[in-house]
Amino acid sequence: MERASTTSRKRSILDAALSCFSENGVEGTTIQDIQRAAGCSVGSLYHHFGSKEGVAEALWLDAIARFNAAMLRALEKAESGESAVRSVVTTYCSWTARHAPLARFLHSRDIEFSPAAKESQKALQSAYIHRVFEIFAPFARAGEVAELPLHTYVPLISGPIEAYVRRWLSGDAPSPVKVQDIFAEAAWNAVKGPSAR
Amino acid sequence: MERASTTSRKRSILDAALSCFSENGVEGTTIQDIQRAAGCSVGSLYHHFGSKEGVAEALWLDAIARFNAAMLRALEKAESGESAVRSVVTTYCSWTARHAPLARFLHSRDIEFSPAAKESQKALQSAYIHRVFEIFAPFARAGEVAELPLHTYVPLISGPIEAYVRRWLSGDAPSPVKVQDIFAEAAWNAVKGPSAR
């Protein structure tokens, strides 16, 4: 297992990296920037993360894990297909608003993942998606949610709010909380099934 | 005005850059790669584009301009709100399929725009959006398209298909032509107005 000092050093590097990245983008920040902001040496940074990409990847995986956890916490409370679908949209909005810099980093995705990181990412996402479908399965079986090609659900439900949030993050649209009901409504309309019309 | 030889040299650099970027990503390609592929010198490249970022930005703007032009050509043929909305989705699909490398580059957005490029980009987009709303205005006035907050139309219509295409481009979903009708339907449902229900 990992020393306590190691955990906190890693955390401080990730936090420093996030603040540098938000300031100047990934390309725009140097190892020195991160290292100075975290108050550690170059050697320490490389010892823990291997490369600048490595830092970005770790931050990305960390952010996704946190987002997924928040989403699942919300979804597990849902008692109908409709409330689950609406919850995806509203949780997306509120998480993004509460973690704007992280969300901005996730959206910017100016990262080219190493094969190893791609693996971790796929593993993370497929476990998450699996759990999400588990939650939705009973509502789908009851006909409350429509039967559609597998890969269309996520885009249909989250696509619009994601696109909107991207605009908001780059300063081109007002806060998503003001329009979240419109998007929740649209999401539900897009996937509601025969027994819910 | 620009010399003919200049225009073609720029073009050859942009084409070379696109092929290098698709091959190895933006980070992964060096100035030398581009320069060799384009058959020009370092000096020439810097003379025309100022930096590697500058090349990426120019390519991005060029791609967006081409996409916008294709979309407007399609929209100008539409004779109803419904056909216009559906056309956004299907044109998005077909353009993306026909220009996969460009589309992949546009989606990867591992580019950090310089302030100047951000300006050009905003100018381009706002002229485009302005024209799009001009096309939709008569249908909106007739109540065929619903009245919604200004910034929600584009995400509601294009968000889902964009999200789907992103998955397709990264190899996680089958070709969009197979599902474009589902997304066209959803788009129209999301924005159709009182007189169209």
Added chain:
DNA sequence: TTGTTTCTAGAACGAAATTCTAATTAACTT
């Protein structure tokens, strides 16, 4: 203690972006 592993430091290195100066080419005057 003493050996062992993990972690930290920062100088040294090398690759790649960028700058700079000189040469070349095209366009325009007169």
Added chain:
DNA sequence: AAGTTAATTAGAATTTCGTTCTAGAAACAA
């Protein structure tokens, strides 16, 4: 046509920045 100017190209020189390397400190186990 010769001369003048501006645009373009070339490639060597420089700089910046990511990464590697070696030595030493700190935590831990025996």
